[in-house]
Amino acid sequence: xxxxxxxxxxxxxxxxxxxxxxxxxxxxxxxxxxxxxxxxxxxxxxxxxxxxxxxxxxxxxxxxxxxxxxxxxxxxxxxxxxxxxxxxxxxxxxxxxxxxxxxxxxxxxxxxxxxxxxxxxxxxxxxxxxxxxxxxxxxxxxxxxxxxxxxxxxx
Numbered sequence: 001x002x003x004x005x006x007x008x009x010x011x012x013x014x015x016x017x018x019x020x021x022x023x024x025x026x027x028x029x030x031x032x033x034x035x036x037x038x039x040x041x042x043x044x045x046x047x048x049x050x051x052x053x054x055x056x057x058x059x060x061x062x063x064x065x066x067x068x069x070x071x072x073x074x075x076x077x078x079x080x081x082x083x084x085x086x087x088x089x090x091x092x093x094x095x096x097x098x099x100x101x102x103x104x105x106x107x108x109x110x111x112x113x114x115x116x117x118x119x120x121x122x123x124x125x126x127x128x129x130x131x132x133x134x135x136x137x138x139x140x141x142x143x144x145x146x147x148x149x150x151x152x153x154x155x
Contacts, residue, residue, distance in 0.1 A: 022053030058149030
């Protein structure tokens, strides 16, 4: 079963753990994200937002259209804020390769690149981009993090 099908089944069950998702993003919406940020959108991220919009799958995943239960922020705003913040602290030319899909409760941006499902985190205290590790677990890839979340939440 494909990951998108597993996510759909998870949301269809209406898990007690909070099955939050918004309106799907169209191809035009995804193109708008890519053009606004001059970036190619990661395929897994594109699949998720084109089916489920902004959603919660172990982490908040923001799309072009905010989901009110996740706040009023969209992925374009998040990424622009991340770029503004990091460019004022350091000279990392590769920061423009990242899409900020989420922000944790501590002000750290959760990032993904277009060519990998690996997650990164911009640590606002050290002003460094680090590999993402979810509370000590080795869930540093978006697909693995989602599968872990939906399997635990579905139990």
